Amino acid sequence: MTKPLLELRGLSGGYPPVSVFRDVSLSVKQGEHVGLFGPNGHGKTTLLKTIAGVLDPWDGGIYFEGKRLNAVGKMQARVSHNLNYDLFRKRRINALDVVDAGLIYVMQGNLLFPEMTVEEVLDIAPRAARNRPGVAQMRRQIHDLFPRLRERWTSKIRYLSGGERQMVSIAVGLLAMPRLLMLDEPTLGLSPKLRIELSEAVRNIRETGVPLIIVDQNVEFLTSLVDRLILFDHGTITREIPAENMPKHAELMDMMFGGAH
Amino acid sequence: MGFEAFTFILMSGILLGGLYALMATGLAVVWTTLGVFNFAHGAFVTLGAYMAWQVSQSVAGGFGFLIAVATSVTVMFCLGFVLHFALIKPFERNQNVVLLAVVSTLAAASIIENAVLLNWGPRDKQIAPPITSKIDFFGASINTFDFVILGIALFALFGLALFLRRTTVGRTLRAAAQNREAAELMGLNVPKLFAITLGLSAATAALAGVFVGSLRFINPTFGADPLMKSLIVVILGGVARFTSPIYAAFVVGIVESFSAYFLGLYWSPALLFAMMIAVLLIKPEGLFGHRSKTL
Ligand SMILES: Nc1ncnc2c1ncn2[C@@H]1O[C@H](COP(=O)(O)OP(=O)(O)OP(=O)(O)O)[C@@H](O)[C@H]1O
Numbered sequence: 001m002t003k004p005l006l007e008l009r010g011l012s013g014g015y016p017p018v019s020v021f022r023d024v025s026l027s028v029k030q031g032e033h034v035g036l037f038g039p040n041g042h043g044k045t046t047l048l049k050t051i052a053g054v055l056d057p058w059d060g061g062i063y064f065e066g067k068r069l070n071a072v073g074k075m076q077a078r079v080s081h082n083l084n085y086d087l088f089r090k091r092r093i094n095a096l097d098v099v100d101a102g103l104i105y106v107m108q109g110n111l112l113f114p115e116m117t118v119e120e121v122l123d124i125a126p127r128a129a130r131n132r133p134g135v136a137q138m139r140r141q142i143h144d145l146f147p148r149l150r151e152r153w154t155s156k157i158r159y160l161s162g163g164e165r166q167m168v169s170i171a172v173g174l175l176a177m178p179r180l181l182m183l184d185e186p187t188l189g190l191s192p193k194l195r196i197e198l199s200e201a202v203r204n205i206r207e208t209g210v211p212l213i214i215v216d217q218n219v220e221f222l223t224s225l226v227d228r229l230i231l232f233d234h235g236t237i238t239r240e241i242p243a244e245n246m247p248k249h250a251e252l253m254d255m256m257f258g259g260a261h
Numbered sequence: 262m263g264f265e266a267f268t269f270i271l272m273s274g275i276l277l278g279g280l281y282a283l284m285a286t287g288l289a290v291v292w293t294t295l296g297v298f299n300f301a302h303g304a305f306v307t308l309g310a311y312m313a314w315q316v317s318q319s320v321a322g323g324f325g326f327l328i329a330v331a332t333s334v335t336v337m338f339c340l341g342f343v344l345h346f347a348l349i350k351p352f353e354r355n356q357n358v359v360l361l362a363v364v365s366t367l368a369a370a371s372i373i374e375n376a377v378l379l380n381w382g383p384r385d386k387q388i389a390p391p392i393t394s395k396i397d398f399f400g401a402s403i404n405t406f407d408f409v410i411l412g413i414a415l416f417a418l419f420g421l422a423l424f425l426r427r428t429t430v431g432r433t434l435r436a437a438a439q440n441r442e443a444a445e446l447m448g449l450n451v452p453k454l455f456a457i458t459l460g461l462s463a464a465t466a467a468l469a470g471v472f473v474g475s476l477r478f479i480n481p482t483f484g485a486d487p488l489m490k491s492l493i494v495v496i497l498g499g500v501a502r503f504t505s506p507i508y509a510a511f512v513v514g515i516v517e518s519f520s521a522y523f524l525g526l527y528w529s530p531a532l533l534f535a536m537m538i539a540v541l542l543i544k545p546e547g548l549f550g551h552r553s554k555t556l
Pocket residue numbers: 015018020038039040041042043044045046047108185
């Protein structure tokens with residue numbers, strides 16, 4: 001049995017005091033591509049942000065290659081409204097540790113750095129991984145993956161279209177030399193043409209063997225890319241579907257909403 | 262007013278503008294990056310000046326002045342770096358961070374001023390300028406050192422701009438300023454980058470302090486005036502671009518110097534504040550640029 005690359009054990013989190021997801025357990029093996037599907041606003045982004053270390057987990061554990069990334073124990077609720085309790089509250093996970101481990105999250109609708117050019121952003125991108133082998137090669141690969149970016153090399157991110165910005169985001173994630181890449185709604189708001197272009201790029205990334213967790217609302221896009229589909233509803237995993245019986249859009253809607261659609 | 266007097270006032274206004282540009286840019290860079298206003302900036306100017314004075318006391322001559330500048334700038338960079346973790350980082354997750362930082366930086370200003378008072382006493386001091394010659398400039402006799410100061414101030418600002426645009430560290434600094442969350446997800450150490458920003462700001466304040474200290478007498482509370490003027494400059498010019506406060510600094514310097522001649526020294530702050538309020542009413546994002554916050 002191979003050891004899981006990423007393992008979540010009973011993970012809970014949210015935006016205090018609002019709990020968004022509870023008791024999520026999941027494991028992703030080396031070389032596996034996992035899709036996460038669920039209705040809007042049910043906490044997929046919150047879950048991924050917690051794993052990436054920008055939000056504090058409330059309870060449970062995040063393990064990457066057997067190493068625990070977050071602090072042990074439950075997060076304490078705010079005890080006093082008079083004391084400035086935040087001052088003494090430690091972060092329970094450090095985003096830098098997560099990135100250093102190679103667990104890379106590509107944010108949903110990422111605005112990135114509006115006043116910097118594509119060139120500048122891609123220049124600073126590999127800082128976290130600058131000692132890792134293959135960065136230079138990855139840099140060249142980016143050009144092949146996203147030929148469109150070459151034309152926008154010196155434009156500021158502010159002037160890019162949503163799709164181009166998404167490509168820069170993914171390129172930034174790739175330059176961190178990920179051992180696991182989490183893509184949050186890469187096709188959000190893209191035209192069909194751009195979506196095809198992007199799914200081609202994701203397919204190419206997939207071919208390089210980087211394990212992926214993809215969140216997307218487009219079922220066809222998702223099912224064509226992943227080995228396993230996880231249904232996420234009201235902040236918990238409700239079902240896992242293996243590759244053999246990957247559902248069509250209508251079937252999936254049936255499963256999730258009992259034929260309401 | 263003769264042409265000679267005009268040139269003289271204009272030149273002193275431009276010199277003042279160069280100093281304000283140096284101080285205001287430090288303030289503006291912290292504002293755009295950390296998102297807080299550093300009310301200890303004036304105290305940084307004071308402390309920088311006193312440290313340079315101390316060094317120049319023990320090493321005489323033009324060479325001594327250089328050592329004094331280098332020491333003061335380096336020490337203030339380190340102090341600014343450390344102070345980020347004491348004054349701003351503890352409150353960064355609080356939603357009232359801007360207000361809390363006002364209080365914590367004011368506290369730091371008060372502590373620094375009193376420490377300067379305890380250590381160096383209340384009597385006025387002056388750093389001996391390394392160059393005392395004068396040159397004839399369109400009929401007016403101007404200190405050569407004024408030109409040197411202006412040159413160094415502009416050079417330092419140019420260097421800072423180049424650092425932010427061209428070097429990788431500078432670029433990561435701008436990245437952290439523009440989108441903190443994305444910078445963290447990129448593996449950038451944001452607290453460290455913010456600390457470097459405060460350090461750079463303190464270093465420019467120290468440089469300005471040394472120049473002020475070699476132009477006039479300094480005392481432990483003289484930093485209040487540069488702080489106020491920098492505030493006016495930043496609000497007047499806005500922070501849309503790196504150069505916005507620099508232009509505004511020259512406007513303020515020249516206006517101040519002419520109003521001091523025509524209206525008297527005591528009216529020039531009132532005039533500047535009136536200008537600032539007028540700009541806030543008509544063009545709240547600042548005179549130079551149309552966006553609110555960038556680096
Ligand atoms: N910064 C925030 N502060 C407070 N609540 C938030 C914040 N961001 C999101 N939420 C809430 O958390 C819940 C989950 O949001 P989340 O973005 O994780 O959903 P999602 O499954 O990713 O949705 P989508 O498919 O639209 O991206 C929502 O109810 C949302 O309103």
